[in-house]
Every structure is written in structure tokens, then in C-alpha cells.
Amino acid sequence: MAYSEELREKAREIMDRYPEGKQRSGLLPMLHLVQSEDGYVTPEGIAFCSEMIGITKAQVAAVSTFYTMYKREPTGDFLVSVCTNTLCDVMGGQKVYDELSEYLGVGHDETTADGKITLEHAECLAACDYAPVMTVNYEFYDRVDGDQAVGVAKALQ
Amino acid sequence: MSPSPEALAKLTPVLTKRWLSPDAWKIDVYERLDGYAALRKAMRHHPDELIAFMKESGHRGRGGAGFPVGMKWAFIPQNDGKPHYLVVNADEGEPGTCKDLPLMTNDPHSLIEGIVIASYAVRAARAFVYIRGEAVHAARRLRNAVEEARAKGYVGENILGTGFDLDIVVHSGAGAYICGEETALLDSLEGFRGQPRLRPPFPATHGLYASPTVINNVGSIASVPHIVLGGADWWKSLGSENSAGTMIYSLSGRVKNPGQYECGMGTTLNELLDLAGGMADGHNLKFWTPGGSSTPMLAAEHADVPLDFDSVAKAGSILGTTAMMIFSDQDCPVYASYRWIRFYAHESCGKCTPCREGNYWMTRVYRRILSGQGTHDDLDTLLDACDNLLGRSFCGLGDGATSCVTSSLKLFKQDYLDYIEGRRQPLLKASDLVGAH
Ligand SMILES: NC(=O)C1=CN([C@@H]2O[C@H](COP(=O)(O)OP(=O)(O)OC[C@H]3O[C@@H](n4cnc5c(N)ncnc54)[C@H](O)[C@@H]3O)[C@@H](O)[C@H]2O)C=CC1
Ligand SMILES: Cc1cc2nc3c(=O)[nH]c(=O)nc-3n(C[C@H](O)[C@H](O)[C@H](O)COP(=O)(O)O)c2cc1C
Ligand code: SF4
Ligand code: FES
Numbered sequence: 001m002a003y004s005e006e007l008r009e010k011a012r013e014i015m016d017r018y019p020e021g022k023q024r025s026g027l028l029p030m031l032h033l034v035q036s037e038d039g040y041v042t043p044e045g046i047a048f049c050s051e052m053i054g055i056t057k058a059q060v061a062a063v064s065t066f067y068t069m070y071k072r073e074p075t076g077d078f079l080v081s082v083c084t085n086t087l088c089d090v091m092g093g094q095k096v097y098d099e100l101s102e103y104l105g106v107g108h109d110e111t112t113a114d115g116k117i118t119l120e121h122a123e124c125l126a127a128c129d130y131a132p133v134m135t136v137n138y139e140f141y142d143r144v145d146g147d148q149a150v151g152v153a154k155a156l157q
Numbered sequence: 158m159s160p161s162p163e164a165l166a167k168l169t170p171v172l173t174k175r176w177l178s179p180d181a182w183k184i185d186v187y188e189r190l191d192g193y194a195a196l197r198k199a200m201r202h203h204p205d206e207l208i209a210f211m212k213e214s215g216h217r218g219r220g221g222a223g224f225p226v227g228m229k230w231a232f233i234p235q236n237d238g239k240p241h242y243l244v245v246n247a248d249e250g251e252p253g254t255c256k257d258l259p260l261m262t263n264d265p266h267s268l269i270e271g272i273v274i275a276s277y278a279v280r281a282a283r284a285f286v287y288i289r290g291e292a293v294h295a296a297r298r299l300r301n302a303v304e305e306a307r308a309k310g311y312v313g314e315n316i317l318g319t320g321f322d323l324d325i326v327v328h329s330g331a332g333a334y335i336c337g338e339e340t341a342l343l344d345s346l347e348g349f350r351g352q353p354r355l356r357p358p359f360p361a362t363h364g365l366y367a368s369p370t371v372i373n374n375v376g377s378i379a380s381v382p383h384i385v386l387g388g389a390d391w392w393k394s395l396g397s398e399n400s401a402g403t404m405i406y407s408l409s410g411r412v413k414n415p416g417q418y419e420c421g422m423g424t425t426l427n428e429l430l431d432l433a434g435g436m437a438d439g440h441n442l443k444f445w446t447p448g449g450s451s452t453p454m455l456a457a458e459h460a461d462v463p464l465d466f467d468s469v470a471k472a473g474s475i476l477g478t479t480a481m482m483i484f485s486d487q488d489c490p491v492y493a494s495y496r497w498i499r500f501y502a503h504e505s506c507g508k509c510t511p512c513r514e515g516n517y518w519m520t521r522v523y524r525r526i527l528s529g530q531g532t533h534d535d536l537d538t539l540l541d542a543c544d545n546l547l548g549r550s551f552c553g554l555g556d557g558a559t560s561c562v563t564s565s566l567k568l569f570k571q572d573y574l575d576y577i578e579g580r581r582q583p584l585l586k587a588s589d590l591v592g593a594h
Contacts, residue, residue: 017326019240019283022366024348028331032290053348066350067331069290081291085252086450086496087409087482123334123500124252125291128409128482129416138293 003048007037011052024053031064040071071118076111078156081122082149083133088124092145093132097121099146100153116157164431169395171383171403172376173419176263182298184305187266193311195382199274200319207278211381214389215401220246220374221448221477223400223466226381232361233279233369241281242370243272244346244360245378247288247295248330248337251449252500253480256405256417257375261288261295264379265302269325271378273311274385276323279371283324287342290331300327334504338552339372341506352506353552376405397423400465400476408433410483411440423463426481430460440485444568448477450497451557453564454490474564490569491576492584494561495523501558512555515546519562526576529583536566536573 011030018025027049034045041064050057064070082088082097097119104112104119111118127133130142134149141152175181175190184192199207212227233241245268249257261268272284288296303325306312314322328346335341336351343365345351364370380402384392393401400422406429409415413434420429426445436442442457447464452475455462462472469476484493502516519542525531543559550556566573575581 019366022347025328025346027348028290028345029329031331032329063348063350067290067333069332084496085500086493087253089496090484090488090493091410122291123503124250124254126249126255126258126289128253128255128480129407131409131415135291138291140294 003034003037003044007033008052011048015052024055027053027055027060027063028067031060031067031070035070040074074111074115076116076118078117078136079120079138080117080153080156081120081125081135081138083123083125083127083131084121085124087128088132091131093134096132096134096144096146096149100149103150104153112157114157117153160432160434164428167420167424167428168418168432169403169421170419171387171395172260172264172267172379172405173417175267176259182263182265182302184266184302184309187264191386192266193270193309195385196270196273196311197317199385200277200317200321204278204280207274207385210389211278211384214384214392215396215399216377216380216384216392217400217466218374219376219380219404219478221251221451221475223476226373226377229361229373230275230279230371232359233371234362235280237369239368240283240366241279242365242368243276243279243281243284244339244342244365244370244372245272245284245286245375246337246339246342246372247286247292247375248334248342249289249292249375250334250337250504251451251478251480252497253407253409253446253449253482254478255407255409255480256478258292258295259417260375260379260405261292261299265299266306267382268299268375268379269302269306269312271381272325273306273316273323274381275371275373275378277316277321279369281371282322283326285346285365286325286327287336287346288327288329289336290329292329296327296329303327333506334500335506335552335554338554341552342372343370350506352508355551395421397421397463397465397468399467404464404479406464406479406481408481408483410445411437411442411485411488412483413437422465423468425463426460429464429481430483436483436485440487443484443486443488444490444493444565445481445483446477447474447479447481449480450482450500451475451553451560452477453560454493454568455564456568475560489572489584490565491523491572492527494565495520495527497561498523498558501554505554509551509555511546512550512558515542515555516558518542519558524585526573527583528585528587529576529579530587531573531577533577535577536570540566 014029015023015026046060049060134141180186208230216226217223336345340354341351360370396402444454498519505512507513546555547559
């Protein structure tokens, strides 16, 4: 995909935030930028970052695969993440995850056939006082139970 | 049940005092609530005086290790001709920890004001806030607040007419717990995979772009304006010996009212439980962490330990981030440890063998025990693996992983034996083991 001049301008703005000669610092924000455009980190996105920053595509790919938030395959319109770290788990988070998984018919990091929802289990989301916690495109839902979670999923569909 | 007067007297909102004021995250509201008064006061002093003042206050880092803040600032070499940086660690990933994100959401300007004062003290012209990527909402708040502060002349060029320039960049991570470790954070901020660097040299001399860099936690920096306004003696008077000031205690789990309770250092779990309305109905305290999953768990008998750096260490744990996850007699310490080890195995950056392999193997041993197929030897295997991790890992992630294993084995060995000797129903299915890798 060819990227718009507007996106290039945004990428240049990102690089400008960092000291002269340290433009590589803009790589993580730039990967967020291309991912928000394409839905995941595509080969084109990698090529774009490599060209803008002036490092190799292999260097960009090595960075993007290190971080959980950069997806390597197309994700649904909504990324539903359920915290199943210990505290949320014992407060019911694993059950919420299991019920969502059953309702949607997908497992961790999988997307429903209609391309709407990707499900994942997440590690602690730093909102443990609201456990169990779920996010939809990183917006928080507090103290969810299975029924509420399935209700949210239905509404998204 | 409402809290007792004694417990209420412990509540000391300083960092959290504006959280209940409507719209305190807006700059004009913040200014009305003493906002940016500390900056004006601080900038009337020489930077060296400020560093000396921070030492005097006894303020210690809120990121978990409790390193003295003033001492860290004093490590920054002066007149070395290199640029200096301030980096705020807002990665908040330690399981149980949930104090920094609400702080940045409810009172972002206190962090910004602290950043400007700290940067002025260590002569940094650029500051970065490395915030965890999932915290989209808090990052948005903070970015808006930086722009508001810039428009009012608190950030940018010639701040308050003093000739001091400072630019602040809010930089979002991308979901890797290890990037909270300060040197991994620096690599990540430089646009690399977030893997720890060898220390020493410490970031104070070789930090961001190999220049002198102060890295402090959100809470460490957001406290600074309060300390500047209230004075060093006041800050010391709020805490206990060697642990100055207040602490945001984050209570989660089996309590009636989970949440953030800010009290003077040295408050006990019993007092905090009192504030939080007690244990949830039908639950009795069994085990808890004083400061996140990397701190050894404690039992009900420790509920009277004053929660400050020294007393918690004496009780065999670490104050950490005061992330108090509270579990009851209906929760299983073996399962909790298993789940944490799975977390560490997932988040291990893979750089060193003890951590990469050790956590992977411990996950398997835990699965075996929890599915009713464990043996007595498995307990030795776990301790052996911890022996190979603690002190032999490249960074604190590997060390921290052992905490839950060794502490649960020490306090709750019977729970392990109950699975191994068949007195307790397996929690995991044997089929979970098939193909487990
Ligand atoms: N807030 C969170 O989400 C998390 C916090 N932690 C906490 O992190 C802690 C471990 O962090 P570390 O950085 O490994 O602890 P550390 O004790 O090695 O270092 C603490 C701070 O003091 C500085 N320092 C220490 N010795 C120094 C020296 N000689 N010269 C200059 N500076 C020096 C370090 O640069 C660092 O900033 C654990 O206690 C744990 O509680 C761990 C995971 C997550
Ligand atoms: C694996 C690991 C993760 C860490 N994550 C964080 C974090 O998310 N936030 C934080 O402030 N400190 C974290 N730390 C501690 C930092 O390395 C460092 O000690 C701290 O940011 C220093 O700030 P302070 O002196 O103000 O406490 C982590 C340490 C380790 C070993
Ligand atoms: S201890 Fe773990 S996280 Fe730390 S460097 Fe080694 S492998 Fe990486
Ligand atoms: S354990 Fe789920 S948000 Fe912390």
C-alpha cells in the first residue's frame, strides 16, 4: 500500500521529537502509526519505517517482533484483551476469558471469521484494583463477569 | 463497616489529594490547587541546592528499589559537556502495581511540575516519559497536559523567564514488561528491542544515548513538588525511620473496597484492611504481597508489619511498589505462584540462560504438581531452579521470579504436599500436560 503524504508528515513529526541524529528513537511510535493505518505491522509498514529512519528492514522487523502490541497478522476491528494474570485470574478473569472464547469460537490471538473481533489474554494491565479487567482496543472495562463480557462482544458485532 | 478513627487518622493524601477534585487534570484547576507554586519556589534556588535539599528530605524511589532520589541526582556529572536527560519510568508492569496510571490520569500536572524541577536540578534540557503502550488513555491525558503547560510557559524555552529550557516528550512503549527495567527501557527508547544492559555503568553516567541520565519512577518525581512546598522535615515527619513520606498503597483482591490508599510509610496491612472495609465477605486472609509479584509473599501472621523499607525487609520480603495483592483461604498459593511463573516465562527477554530456561522449566514443574502428578522431588527441582536464577540472572526480572516460588514453599509447603500426596483435587487437568512445552 502506498502511504499518504499526510502519514509521511506524521512520521517526520515523530522523528523530530528526538535529538538530532537520534531519529531511531522514533521507531516504536512509528510502528504504532503504521499499525493503526494497516491493522497490523505489514511488510509495507516495515519498509516504510526502514526508509524513513534509514535502517534496514531486518532491523525494523527485529524490533517489531519483540513487542506484544505489534501484531504480525491482520487483527479484527476490535481487539478484546482479558487480563488473566494471577490477581485477575483468581477474581474470575480466566472464567471471563473462557466464556468469551467459547462464545466467539476463537482462542488466544485468533480472530472471528467475520473479521470483527480478535481475542487475547493479557498480562497485568495495571488496573488490579478493578479486577477482573478487560479492554477493547485498550479502553478499560472494570470488574467484568462472563455475562457482561459476552454482552460487550455481542454489542461489538 | 466504616473504618475506625485510628485507621482514618493514617490516611494522608498528598499525591492523591487532588484526585477527588473535579477536573484537577486541567491546568487552571491545578494552578488553583497550589499547582506550579513549587516550580516558582524551586527555580529561585541554585540547582545544587535543590539536589542537597532532596538528599535532606530522605525521599526514596517509588519504582520498587527505594534508591535515594537526591543521591541519584547527585551522581549526574556536571560540566561534562554532554547533554543530560531525565527519563520518567511510567511502564508500570509489575503485577499488582496500579498507582502510576491513576496518578497520571487524575493529576498529570503534578508529574510535569516534578519533571521540570528535577530537570532543572540535574541540568537536563530534555525529558522523556516512557509510558506503557496499553495505557492509551493516560498517555493522552499526559500529552494534553504537556501542551497546556507549554502554552503557559512552564515547559519549553526560557521557563518562567529564568533562561532554563526544557522539552518533554511522552513516548509510548509497546507491551513488554521488561522495558520497565531501566536499562531495557533505555534501549527501547533508543528504538531497539528492550533488553537490559550490563550495569555498571549505571544510567547516571551512561544512560540515554550514552549520556548522563536520571531515571525515576512516576511516583518519585510527582512527589517532588509536594516536598519542595512542604519542606524536607515535613516529608520525613510523614513516614518512618529511613522511609520518608507517604506511599500509595494499592489494595487489590479479596478486600471489600479495593483501591489506592495513601498513608504515611510504616502503615500496616491490618490498618489498610480497616480502611478498605475489611476482607471480602466469606474470605479470610491467607497470603499477600507487600509490593508486587516480585516481592516474597507474606502470610496472615505478617499483617502487623509496618510497611516501610526496613521493616518489610526484616520480615523477609521487599516493600517494592506497595502493590498489595490480597488472597484468601479460598485461593491457592501454589496456583498463584504457577500463574506468576508463567508470566515471568512469557516476559523473559531471553538474553540470559538462567531466566529464559529456568522459568520455562518451572512452569512445567508447576503444571505437573497442579495436575496431581507431582513428586516430592519436584519441590527440590523448583528450589534448585531458583538457586540458579537468584543472583545469577542478568537483571532483576530473573531474581524477582524466584520470590513467589521460594516464599510460597517456605510458608505453604503443606499446600504443595496436598497436591503431591493426593489430598487435594488437581486444579489443572492431566490433559493440560499433553504436548505441554
Ligand atoms: N514499578 C514496577 O512496575 C516494577 C518494579 N520493580 C522493582 O524494581 C526493583 C529492581 O529494580 P532495579 O533497577 O534492578 O534495582 P536497583 O536496586 O539495581 O537500582 C535502583 C536504582 O538505583 C540506581 N543505582 C543503584 N546503584 C547505583 C550506583 N552505584 N550508582 C548509580 N545509580 C545506582 C539504579 O540506576 C536504579 O535507578 C525491584 O525491587 C522491584 O520491586 C520490578 C518490576 C516492575
Ligand atoms: C523487570 C523489571 C521491571 C521494572 N519495571 C519498572 C516499572 O514498570 N516502573 C518503574 O518505575 N520501575 C521499574 N523497575 C525498576 C527500574 O529498573 C528502576 O529501578 C526504577 O525505575 C528507578 O526509579 P526510582 O529510583 O524512582 O524508583 C523494573 C525493574 C525490573 C528489574
Ligand atoms: S534475567 Fe531474564 S529478563 Fe533479565 S536479561 Fe536475563 S533473560 Fe532477560
Ligand atoms: S492482574 Fe489484571 S490488571 Fe493487574
